Amino acid sequence: MVKDFHLFSDRKTRPYQHPVLFKNVFHASGDDWKRLRTIVSPTFTSGKMRKMFPMVRQCLGEYLDVLEVYATHGRDLNVKDMYQKLTMNVIGRCAFATDANALKDTRSTFVRHAQGMTEFKFWKMLGLFVLPLPVKKLLGLKFAGNEESNQFFLNLTKQIVERRKREGNTGKVYNDFVQLLVDAEAKSGNDGVAEGGPDEREGDSVEAHHVNEGKEELEVEKRTFAGNYGNKKLTIDEISAQGWIFFIAGSETTASTLGYASYELALSPHFQDRLYDEVCAAFDADGEIGYDQLSRLPFLDAVVTETLRLYPPVLRLDRKAKQDYRLADTGITISKGQDVEFPVYAIHHSELYYENADRFNPDRWMPQNRHKLIPYTYLPFGAGPRNCVGMRFGLMEVKLSLSHIIRRYRFVRSKQTAVPLQFPTVANLCIAKSVVVGIEKRFK
Numbered sequence: 001m002v003k004d005f006h007l008f009s010d011r012k013t014r015p016y017q018h019p020v021l022f023k024n025v026f027h028a029s030g031d032d033w034k035r036l037r038t039i040v041s042p043t044f045t046s047g048k049m050r051k052m053f054p055m056v057r058q059c060l061g062e063y064l065d066v067l068e069v070y071a072t073h074g075r076d077l078n079v080k081d082m083y084q085k086l087t088m089n090v091i092g093r094c095a096f097a098t099d100a101n102a103l104k105d106t107r108s109t110f111v112r113h114a115q116g117m118t119e120f121k122f123w124k125m126l127g128l129f130v131l132p133l134p135v136k137k138l139l140g141l142k143f144a145g146n147e148e149s150n151q152f153f154l155n156l157t158k159q160i161v162e163r164r165k166r167e168g169n170t171g172k173v174y175n176d177f178v179q180l181l182v183d184a185e186a187k188s189g190n191d192g193v194a195e196g197g198p199d200e201r202e203g204d205s206v207e208a209h210h211v212n213e214g215k216e217e218l219e220v221e222k223r224t225f226a227g228n229y230g231n232k233k234l235t236i237d238e239i240s241a242q243g244w245i246f247f248i249a250g251s252e253t254t255a256s257t258l259g260y261a262s263y264e265l266a267l268s269p270h271f272q273d274r275l276y277d278e279v280c281a282a283f284d285a286d287g288e289i290g291y292d293q294l295s296r297l298p299f300l301d302a303v304v305t306e307t308l309r310l311y312p313p314v315l316r317l318d319r320k321a322k323q324d325y326r327l328a329d330t331g332i333t334i335s336k337g338q339d340v341e342f343p344v345y346a347i348h349h350s351e352l353y354y355e356n357a358d359r360f361n362p363d364r365w366m367p368q369n370r371h372k373l374i375p376y377t378y379l380p381f382g383a384g385p386r387n388c389v390g391m392r393f394g395l396m397e398v399k400l401s402l403s404h405i406i407r408r409y410r411f412v413r414s415k416q417t418a419v420p421l422q423f424p425t426v427a428n429l430c431i432a433k434s435v436v437v438g439i440e441k442r443f444k
Protein backbone atom coordinates (compact mmCIF):
# COMPACT_ATOMS: atom_id res chain seq x y z
CA MET A 1 0.00 0.00 0.00
CA VAL A 2 2.94 2.30 0.60
CA LYS A 3 6.39 1.02 -0.46
CA ASP A 4 5.18 -0.47 -3.76
CA PHE A 5 2.22 1.83 -4.13
CA HIS A 6 2.68 2.08 -7.91
CA LEU A 7 1.74 -1.63 -8.12
CA PHE A 8 -1.27 -1.34 -5.81
CA SER A 9 -2.68 2.12 -6.49
CA ASP A 10 -6.16 1.01 -7.61
CA ARG A 11 -9.05 -0.30 -5.57
CA LYS A 12 -10.67 -3.61 -6.40
CA THR A 13 -13.25 -3.50 -9.19
CA ARG A 14 -16.77 -2.99 -7.90
CA PRO A 15 -19.50 -5.23 -9.34
CA TYR A 16 -21.54 -2.14 -10.17
CA GLN A 17 -20.81 1.15 -11.89
CA HIS A 18 -22.52 4.50 -12.34
CA PRO A 19 -21.75 6.56 -15.42
CA VAL A 20 -21.56 9.88 -13.55
CA LEU A 21 -21.23 9.18 -9.84
CA PHE A 22 -18.23 6.94 -10.29
CA LYS A 23 -16.19 9.81 -11.69
CA ASN A 24 -15.17 10.40 -8.07
CA VAL A 25 -11.78 10.17 -6.42
CA PHE A 26 -12.65 7.01 -4.43
CA HIS A 27 -13.72 4.91 -7.42
CA ALA A 28 -11.35 6.31 -10.06
CA SER A 29 -8.24 4.41 -11.07
CA GLY A 30 -4.88 4.98 -12.77
CA ASP A 31 -4.08 8.47 -14.04
CA ASP A 32 -7.74 9.52 -13.68
CA TRP A 33 -7.39 8.98 -9.94
CA LYS A 34 -4.06 10.86 -9.81
CA ARG A 35 -5.65 13.83 -11.53
CA LEU A 36 -8.74 13.86 -9.27
CA ARG A 37 -6.69 13.38 -6.11
CA THR A 38 -4.34 16.23 -7.14
CA ILE A 39 -7.31 18.55 -7.55
CA VAL A 40 -9.30 17.34 -4.52
CA SER A 41 -6.48 17.18 -1.91
CA PRO A 42 -5.99 20.95 -1.63
CA THR A 43 -9.65 21.32 -0.57
CA PHE A 44 -8.75 19.58 2.72
CA THR A 45 -5.73 21.58 3.93
CA SER A 46 -5.86 22.92 7.48
CA GLY A 47 -6.32 26.43 6.03
CA LYS A 48 -9.48 25.28 4.24
CA MET A 49 -10.67 23.46 7.35
CA ARG A 50 -10.32 26.65 9.38
CA LYS A 51 -12.62 28.39 6.92
CA MET A 52 -15.17 25.59 7.06
CA PHE A 53 -15.05 25.39 10.84
CA PRO A 54 -17.83 28.02 11.43
CA MET A 55 -20.24 26.08 9.20
CA VAL A 56 -19.71 22.91 11.20
CA ARG A 57 -20.06 24.90 14.43
CA GLN A 58 -23.38 26.30 13.25
CA CYS A 59 -24.79 22.84 12.49
CA LEU A 60 -23.59 21.68 15.88
CA GLY A 61 -25.50 24.55 17.54
CA GLU A 62 -28.79 23.11 16.27
CA TYR A 63 -27.73 19.67 17.47
CA LEU A 64 -26.96 20.95 20.97
CA ASP A 65 -30.47 22.45 21.15
CA VAL A 66 -31.92 19.01 20.48
CA LEU A 67 -29.67 17.36 23.08
CA GLU A 68 -30.88 19.91 25.62
CA VAL A 69 -34.42 18.58 25.17
CA TYR A 70 -33.27 14.98 25.63
CA ALA A 71 -31.23 15.82 28.73
CA THR A 72 -34.04 17.93 30.25
CA HIS A 73 -36.59 15.15 29.87
CA GLY A 74 -34.21 12.32 30.82
CA ARG A 75 -34.70 10.64 27.46
CA ASP A 76 -32.23 8.05 26.20
CA LEU A 77 -30.29 8.91 23.10
CA ASN A 78 -30.08 6.60 20.11
CA VAL A 79 -26.66 8.01 19.27
CA LYS A 80 -26.29 6.14 16.02
CA ASP A 81 -29.41 7.71 14.65
CA MET A 82 -28.87 11.17 16.14
CA TYR A 83 -25.28 11.61 14.93
CA GLN A 84 -26.32 10.53 11.45
CA LYS A 85 -28.66 13.52 11.42
CA LEU A 86 -25.88 15.82 12.60
CA THR A 87 -23.39 14.62 9.99
CA MET A 88 -26.04 14.78 7.29
CA ASN A 89 -26.64 18.44 8.15
CA VAL A 90 -22.89 19.12 8.14
CA ILE A 91 -22.24 17.47 4.77
CA GLY A 92 -25.43 19.04 3.39
CA ARG A 93 -24.08 22.45 4.32
CA CYS A 94 -20.43 21.87 3.42
CA ALA A 95 -20.73 19.72 0.28
CA PHE A 96 -24.12 20.75 -1.12
CA ALA A 97 -24.53 24.29 0.29
CA THR A 98 -27.96 23.17 1.48
CA ASP A 99 -29.75 23.04 4.81
CA ALA A 100 -30.62 19.33 5.07
CA ASN A 101 -32.74 20.07 8.14
CA ALA A 102 -32.34 16.43 9.19
CA LEU A 103 -32.84 17.11 12.90
CA LYS A 104 -36.15 18.91 12.57
CA ASP A 105 -37.70 17.32 9.50
CA THR A 106 -36.92 13.65 9.04
CA ARG A 107 -38.91 13.62 5.77
CA SER A 108 -37.28 16.68 4.18
CA THR A 109 -36.48 16.24 0.49
CA PHE A 110 -32.76 16.17 1.23
CA VAL A 111 -33.13 13.52 3.95
CA ARG A 112 -35.38 11.31 1.81
CA HIS A 113 -32.94 11.36 -1.06
CA ALA A 114 -29.91 10.96 1.20
CA GLN A 115 -31.52 7.80 2.56
CA GLY A 116 -32.38 6.71 -0.99
CA MET A 117 -28.81 7.15 -2.10
CA THR A 118 -27.51 4.80 0.55
CA GLU A 119 -30.42 2.41 0.34
CA PHE A 120 -28.57 -0.73 -0.71
CA LYS A 121 -31.29 -3.35 -1.00
CA PHE A 122 -30.04 -6.84 -0.22
CA TRP A 123 -31.44 -8.53 -3.34
CA LYS A 124 -30.04 -5.78 -5.54
CA MET A 125 -26.56 -6.08 -4.00
CA LEU A 126 -26.68 -9.84 -4.33
CA GLY A 127 -27.70 -9.57 -8.00
CA LEU A 128 -24.90 -7.11 -8.68
CA PHE A 129 -22.34 -9.43 -7.13
CA VAL A 130 -23.43 -12.78 -8.54
CA LEU A 131 -25.17 -12.22 -11.90
CA PRO A 132 -23.19 -12.19 -15.14
CA LEU A 133 -23.01 -8.85 -16.96
CA PRO A 134 -25.48 -9.70 -19.79
CA VAL A 135 -28.15 -10.70 -17.23
CA LYS A 136 -27.53 -7.53 -15.24
CA LYS A 137 -27.94 -5.51 -18.45
CA LEU A 138 -31.15 -7.33 -19.30
CA LEU A 139 -32.57 -6.59 -15.84
CA GLY A 140 -31.35 -2.99 -15.94
CA LEU A 141 -29.34 -3.71 -12.78
CA LYS A 142 -26.59 -1.12 -12.69
CA PHE A 143 -26.19 0.41 -9.31
CA ALA A 144 -27.20 -0.38 -5.74
CA GLY A 145 -28.55 3.04 -4.71
CA ASN A 146 -31.86 4.60 -5.75
CA GLU A 147 -31.39 6.32 -9.12
CA GLU A 148 -33.99 9.03 -8.49
CA SER A 149 -32.07 10.04 -5.38
CA ASN A 150 -28.74 9.98 -7.21
CA GLN A 151 -30.18 12.31 -9.84
CA PHE A 152 -31.48 14.63 -7.12
CA PHE A 153 -27.95 15.13 -5.78
CA LEU A 154 -26.38 15.44 -9.21
CA ASN A 155 -28.89 18.15 -10.15
CA LEU A 156 -28.51 19.91 -6.82
CA THR A 157 -24.76 20.32 -7.31
CA LYS A 158 -25.22 21.43 -10.89
CA GLN A 159 -27.76 24.08 -9.90
CA ILE A 160 -25.47 25.46 -7.19
CA VAL A 161 -22.43 25.58 -9.46
CA GLU A 162 -24.38 27.25 -12.23
CA ARG A 163 -25.95 29.77 -9.86
CA ARG A 164 -22.57 30.70 -8.45
CA LYS A 165 -21.03 31.02 -11.87
CA ARG A 166 -23.86 33.35 -12.85
CA GLU A 167 -23.31 35.38 -9.68
CA GLY A 168 -19.77 36.03 -10.92
CA ASN A 169 -17.82 38.69 -9.09
CA THR A 170 -20.42 39.91 -6.62
CA GLY A 171 -17.83 39.73 -3.85
CA LYS A 172 -19.77 37.04 -1.99
CA VAL A 173 -17.38 34.51 -0.42
CA TYR A 174 -18.29 30.84 -0.07
CA ASN A 175 -16.06 28.47 1.87
CA ASP A 176 -17.76 25.17 1.14
CA PHE A 177 -16.52 22.19 -0.87
CA VAL A 178 -18.63 23.10 -3.91
CA GLN A 179 -16.88 26.44 -4.13
CA LEU A 180 -13.45 24.93 -3.50
CA LEU A 181 -14.02 22.49 -6.33
CA VAL A 182 -15.25 25.24 -8.65
CA ASP A 183 -12.15 27.28 -7.75
CA ALA A 184 -9.96 24.22 -8.32
CA GLU A 185 -11.62 24.04 -11.72
CA ALA A 186 -10.77 27.64 -12.38
CA LYS A 187 -7.21 27.23 -11.10
CA SER A 188 -6.33 24.43 -13.48
CA GLY A 189 -2.62 23.80 -13.75
CA ASN A 190 -2.33 23.25 -10.01
CA ASP A 191 0.31 20.59 -9.56
CA GLY A 192 -0.94 19.31 -6.23
CA VAL A 193 1.87 20.81 -4.19
CA ALA A 194 0.69 21.62 -0.65
CA GLU A 195 -0.79 25.07 -0.51
CA GLY A 196 -0.47 27.74 2.14
CA GLY A 197 2.33 29.25 4.12
CA PRO A 198 4.36 27.75 6.96
CA ASP A 199 1.47 28.07 9.45
CA GLU A 200 -0.80 26.01 7.29
CA ARG A 201 1.77 23.32 6.66
CA GLU A 202 2.63 23.21 10.35
CA GLY A 203 -1.09 22.81 11.09
CA ASP A 204 -1.24 19.95 8.62
CA SER A 205 1.52 18.08 10.41
CA VAL A 206 -0.03 18.63 13.88
CA GLU A 207 -3.19 16.99 12.53
CA ALA A 208 -1.31 14.08 11.00
CA HIS A 209 -3.13 12.12 13.71
CA HIS A 210 -1.48 8.75 14.28
CA VAL A 211 -1.41 7.68 10.68
CA ASN A 212 2.00 6.84 9.35
CA GLU A 213 3.09 10.08 7.80
CA GLY A 214 6.79 9.43 8.05
CA LYS A 215 9.58 9.95 5.56
CA GLU A 216 8.66 6.85 3.57
CA GLU A 217 5.05 7.93 3.01
CA LEU A 218 5.99 11.45 2.02
CA GLU A 219 8.54 10.21 -0.52
CA VAL A 220 6.07 7.77 -2.06
CA GLU A 221 3.51 10.55 -2.26
CA LYS A 222 5.97 12.85 -4.00
CA ARG A 223 6.86 10.14 -6.53
CA THR A 224 3.20 9.29 -7.15
CA PHE A 225 2.21 12.82 -8.06
CA ALA A 226 5.44 13.80 -9.82
CA GLY A 227 3.67 14.49 -13.17
CA ASN A 228 1.42 17.45 -13.85
CA TYR A 229 -1.86 15.68 -13.16
CA GLY A 230 -4.06 18.56 -12.08
CA ASN A 231 -3.97 20.46 -15.36
CA LYS A 232 -7.34 19.44 -16.75
CA LYS A 233 -10.41 21.16 -15.36
CA LEU A 234 -13.06 19.28 -13.40
CA THR A 235 -16.22 18.93 -15.44
CA ILE A 236 -19.55 19.70 -13.86
CA ASP A 237 -20.24 15.95 -13.64
CA GLU A 238 -16.95 15.44 -11.85
CA ILE A 239 -17.74 18.20 -9.35
CA SER A 240 -21.10 16.53 -8.64
CA ALA A 241 -19.44 13.13 -8.28
CA GLN A 242 -16.99 14.49 -5.67
CA GLY A 243 -19.90 15.99 -3.66
CA TRP A 244 -21.60 12.61 -3.80
CA ILE A 245 -18.56 10.69 -2.56
CA PHE A 246 -17.92 13.24 0.20
CA PHE A 247 -21.45 12.49 1.38
CA ILE A 248 -21.13 8.70 1.08
CA ALA A 249 -17.61 8.50 2.56
CA GLY A 250 -17.95 11.30 5.09
CA SER A 251 -21.27 10.99 6.90
CA GLU A 252 -21.65 7.42 8.18
CA THR A 253 -17.93 7.18 9.10
CA THR A 254 -18.03 10.38 11.15
CA ALA A 255 -21.42 9.58 12.73
CA SER A 256 -20.31 6.13 13.82
CA THR A 257 -17.08 7.48 15.35
CA LEU A 258 -19.10 9.96 17.40
CA GLY A 259 -21.58 7.26 18.39
CA TYR A 260 -18.96 4.78 19.61
CA ALA A 261 -17.01 7.51 21.42
CA SER A 262 -20.18 8.54 23.30
CA TYR A 263 -20.89 4.90 24.11
CA GLU A 264 -17.41 4.17 25.47
CA LEU A 265 -17.40 7.40 27.50
CA ALA A 266 -20.75 6.43 29.01
CA LEU A 267 -19.19 3.13 30.13
CA SER A 268 -16.01 4.79 31.46
CA PRO A 269 -16.99 7.78 33.66
CA HIS A 270 -13.35 8.33 34.77
CA PHE A 271 -12.21 8.87 31.17
CA GLN A 272 -15.21 11.06 30.54
CA ASP A 273 -14.34 13.26 33.53
CA ARG A 274 -10.74 13.59 32.34
CA LEU A 275 -11.98 14.66 28.93
CA TYR A 276 -14.37 17.12 30.56
CA ASP A 277 -11.51 18.71 32.54
CA GLU A 278 -9.27 19.02 29.48
CA VAL A 279 -11.99 20.46 27.30
CA CYS A 280 -13.28 22.96 29.89
CA ALA A 281 -9.78 24.37 30.36
CA ALA A 282 -9.50 24.97 26.61
CA PHE A 283 -12.81 26.81 26.08
CA ASP A 284 -12.81 30.61 26.12
CA ALA A 285 -15.04 32.90 28.18
CA ASP A 286 -17.71 32.84 25.44
CA GLY A 287 -17.95 29.07 25.64
CA GLU A 288 -16.14 28.52 22.33
CA ILE A 289 -13.04 26.70 21.22
CA GLY A 290 -10.96 27.54 18.13
CA TYR A 291 -9.71 25.23 15.43
CA ASP A 292 -6.08 25.31 16.59
CA GLN A 293 -6.78 24.66 20.27
CA LEU A 294 -9.05 21.79 19.27
CA SER A 295 -6.33 20.11 17.21
CA ARG A 296 -3.91 20.27 20.10
CA LEU A 297 -5.86 18.63 22.95
CA PRO A 298 -3.99 15.39 23.71
CA PHE A 299 -6.69 13.56 25.65
CA LEU A 300 -9.45 14.44 23.18
CA ASP A 301 -7.20 13.14 20.41
CA ALA A 302 -6.50 10.00 22.44
CA VAL A 303 -10.24 9.34 22.98
CA VAL A 304 -10.99 9.73 19.27
CA THR A 305 -8.00 7.60 18.27
CA GLU A 306 -8.90 4.80 20.65
CA THR A 307 -12.51 4.89 19.40
CA LEU A 308 -11.29 4.54 15.82
CA ARG A 309 -9.00 1.69 16.83
CA LEU A 310 -11.79 -0.28 18.53
CA TYR A 311 -14.44 0.59 15.94
CA PRO A 312 -12.75 1.37 12.59
CA PRO A 313 -15.72 2.40 10.38
CA VAL A 314 -14.15 0.65 7.38
CA LEU A 315 -13.38 -2.95 8.38
CA ARG A 316 -11.09 -3.87 5.47
CA LEU A 317 -9.08 -1.89 2.94
CA ASP A 318 -8.64 -3.18 -0.57
CA ARG A 319 -6.33 -2.82 -3.56
CA LYS A 320 -5.84 -4.57 -6.88
CA ALA A 321 -2.40 -5.87 -7.99
CA LYS A 322 -1.13 -4.31 -11.24
CA GLN A 323 1.31 -7.16 -11.86
CA ASP A 324 2.45 -10.44 -10.30
CA TYR A 325 3.95 -9.64 -6.91
CA ARG A 326 6.04 -11.79 -4.58
CA LEU A 327 5.25 -11.17 -0.93
CA ALA A 328 8.79 -10.99 0.51
CA ASP A 329 9.92 -14.46 1.69
CA THR A 330 6.43 -15.84 2.44
CA GLY A 331 6.38 -17.96 -0.71
CA ILE A 332 3.13 -16.24 -1.68
CA THR A 333 2.75 -14.61 -5.09
CA ILE A 334 -0.17 -12.28 -5.67
CA SER A 335 -1.26 -12.58 -9.31
CA LYS A 336 -1.78 -9.63 -11.61
CA GLY A 337 -5.38 -8.40 -11.30
CA GLN A 338 -5.93 -10.14 -7.96
CA ASP A 339 -7.79 -8.29 -5.19
CA VAL A 340 -5.95 -7.87 -1.91
CA GLU A 341 -7.68 -7.04 1.37
CA PHE A 342 -6.15 -5.64 4.56
CA PRO A 343 -8.07 -6.70 7.68
CA VAL A 344 -8.09 -3.41 9.60
CA TYR A 345 -10.50 -4.56 12.32
CA ALA A 346 -8.47 -7.73 12.99
CA ILE A 347 -5.18 -5.77 13.12
CA HIS A 348 -6.66 -3.22 15.53
CA HIS A 349 -7.92 -6.01 17.80
CA SER A 350 -4.80 -8.15 17.74
CA GLU A 351 -2.93 -8.77 21.01
CA LEU A 352 0.25 -8.88 18.93
CA TYR A 353 0.03 -5.12 18.54
CA TYR A 354 -2.16 -3.92 21.40
CA GLU A 355 -2.16 -5.10 25.01
CA ASN A 356 -5.71 -5.84 26.21
CA ALA A 357 -6.73 -5.12 22.66
CA ASP A 358 -10.49 -5.29 23.30
CA ARG A 359 -10.37 -2.76 26.12
CA PHE A 360 -11.08 0.96 25.62
CA ASN A 361 -7.94 2.66 26.90
CA PRO A 362 -7.23 6.13 25.46
CA ASP A 363 -4.02 6.35 27.53
CA ARG A 364 -2.21 4.16 25.01
CA TRP A 365 -2.32 7.19 22.66
CA MET A 366 -1.03 9.81 25.07
CA PRO A 367 2.24 11.44 23.95
CA GLN A 368 4.33 9.53 26.52
CA ASN A 369 3.15 6.18 25.08
CA ARG A 370 3.15 7.04 21.41
CA HIS A 371 6.58 5.50 20.76
CA LYS A 372 5.06 2.07 21.44
CA LEU A 373 2.92 2.26 18.30
CA ILE A 374 4.05 -0.19 15.64
CA PRO A 375 3.88 1.41 12.16
CA TYR A 376 0.92 0.33 10.01
CA THR A 377 -1.03 -1.23 12.88
CA TYR A 378 -3.37 1.76 13.13
CA LEU A 379 -5.29 2.09 9.88
CA PRO A 380 -8.74 3.67 10.35
CA PHE A 381 -7.97 6.12 7.53
CA GLY A 382 -6.01 3.66 5.40
CA ALA A 383 -2.39 4.23 4.43
CA GLY A 384 -0.24 5.60 1.64
CA PRO A 385 -1.12 8.14 -1.08
CA ARG A 386 -4.61 6.63 -1.36
CA ASN A 387 -5.53 7.10 2.29
CA CYS A 388 -8.60 9.06 3.40
CA VAL A 389 -8.44 12.48 1.80
CA GLY A 390 -11.18 13.73 4.17
CA MET A 391 -9.42 12.74 7.40
CA ARG A 392 -8.83 16.30 8.55
CA PHE A 393 -12.46 17.25 8.01
CA GLY A 394 -13.74 14.11 9.76
CA LEU A 395 -11.47 14.67 12.76
CA MET A 396 -12.44 18.32 13.00
CA GLU A 397 -16.13 17.44 13.00
CA VAL A 398 -15.75 14.66 15.57
CA LYS A 399 -13.53 16.68 17.92
CA LEU A 400 -15.60 19.85 17.71
CA SER A 401 -18.82 17.95 18.38
CA LEU A 402 -17.44 15.87 21.25
CA SER A 403 -15.81 18.82 22.98
CA HIS A 404 -18.99 20.94 22.98
CA ILE A 405 -21.20 18.03 24.00
CA ILE A 406 -18.95 16.80 26.82
CA ARG A 407 -18.63 20.32 28.19
CA ARG A 408 -22.42 20.53 28.62
CA TYR A 409 -23.59 16.95 29.16
CA ARG A 410 -22.62 13.65 30.69
CA PHE A 411 -23.20 10.38 28.87
CA VAL A 412 -24.35 7.58 31.18
CA ARG A 413 -25.09 3.91 30.88
CA SER A 414 -28.86 3.38 30.83
CA LYS A 415 -31.08 0.30 30.93
CA GLN A 416 -31.18 0.36 27.16
CA THR A 417 -27.41 0.51 26.72
CA ALA A 418 -26.37 -2.81 25.17
CA VAL A 419 -23.18 -4.26 26.69
CA PRO A 420 -21.55 -5.67 24.68
CA LEU A 421 -22.79 -4.15 21.43
CA GLN A 422 -24.24 -6.48 18.81
CA PHE A 423 -22.78 -6.36 15.31
CA PRO A 424 -24.82 -7.91 12.52
CA THR A 425 -22.61 -8.55 9.49
CA VAL A 426 -23.20 -5.62 7.18
CA ALA A 427 -20.97 -5.27 4.14
CA ASN A 428 -17.60 -3.78 5.05
CA LEU A 429 -18.76 -1.32 7.68
CA CYS A 430 -18.60 -1.43 11.48
CA ILE A 431 -22.29 -0.89 12.19
CA ALA A 432 -23.78 -1.96 15.54
CA LYS A 433 -27.41 -2.95 15.82
CA SER A 434 -28.21 -0.15 18.25
CA VAL A 435 -26.09 2.26 20.26
CA VAL A 436 -28.08 3.87 23.06
CA VAL A 437 -26.86 5.94 26.02
CA GLY A 438 -28.44 8.14 28.66
CA ILE A 439 -27.63 11.86 28.78
CA GLU A 440 -27.55 14.24 31.77
CA LYS A 441 -26.92 17.96 32.06
CA ARG A 442 -23.64 18.99 33.68
CA PHE A 443 -25.22 22.28 34.83
CA LYS A 444 -28.78 22.39 36.08
Ligand code: HEM
Pocket residue numbers: 025026027037245246247249250251253254257308312313314317318379380381382383384385386387388389390391393394395
Ligand atom coordinates in the same frame (compact mmCIF):
# COMPACT_ATOMS: atom_id res chain seq x y z
C1 HEM B 1 -13.91 9.38 10.91
C2 HEM B 1 -14.11 9.67 9.66
C3 HEM B 1 -13.57 8.90 8.46
C4 HEM B 1 -12.98 7.66 8.39
C5 HEM B 1 -12.67 6.71 9.53
C6 HEM B 1 -12.65 7.44 7.00
C7 HEM B 1 -12.03 6.30 6.51
C8 HEM B 1 -11.63 6.13 5.19
C9 HEM B 1 -10.91 4.98 4.69
C10 HEM B 1 -10.51 3.77 5.51
C11 HEM B 1 -10.66 5.18 3.37
C12 HEM B 1 -9.91 4.23 2.43
C13 HEM B 1 -8.42 4.51 2.56
C14 HEM B 1 -7.51 3.52 1.85
O1 HEM B 1 -7.98 2.78 0.99
O2 HEM B 1 -6.28 3.49 2.17
C15 HEM B 1 -11.21 6.47 3.02
C16 HEM B 1 -11.13 7.04 1.76
C17 HEM B 1 -11.76 8.22 1.42
N1 HEM B 1 -12.44 9.07 2.28
FE1 HEM B 1 -12.67 8.85 4.27
N2 HEM B 1 -13.06 8.52 6.27
C18 HEM B 1 -13.63 9.44 7.13
C19 HEM B 1 -14.15 10.68 6.81
C20 HEM B 1 -14.20 11.21 5.53
C21 HEM B 1 -14.78 12.48 5.19
C22 HEM B 1 -15.38 13.47 6.20
C23 HEM B 1 -14.67 12.62 3.83
C24 HEM B 1 -15.09 13.77 2.94
C25 HEM B 1 -15.69 14.86 3.32
C26 HEM B 1 -14.00 11.43 3.32
C27 HEM B 1 -13.69 11.19 2.01
C28 HEM B 1 -12.95 10.12 1.54
C29 HEM B 1 -12.57 9.95 0.14
C30 HEM B 1 -12.94 10.89 -1.02
C31 HEM B 1 -11.80 8.77 0.08
C32 HEM B 1 -11.15 8.18 -1.18
C33 HEM B 1 -9.67 8.66 -1.27
C34 HEM B 1 -8.95 8.14 -2.52
O3 HEM B 1 -9.29 7.08 -3.03
O4 HEM B 1 -8.02 8.83 -2.98
N3 HEM B 1 -13.74 10.60 4.38
N4 HEM B 1 -11.80 7.03 4.14
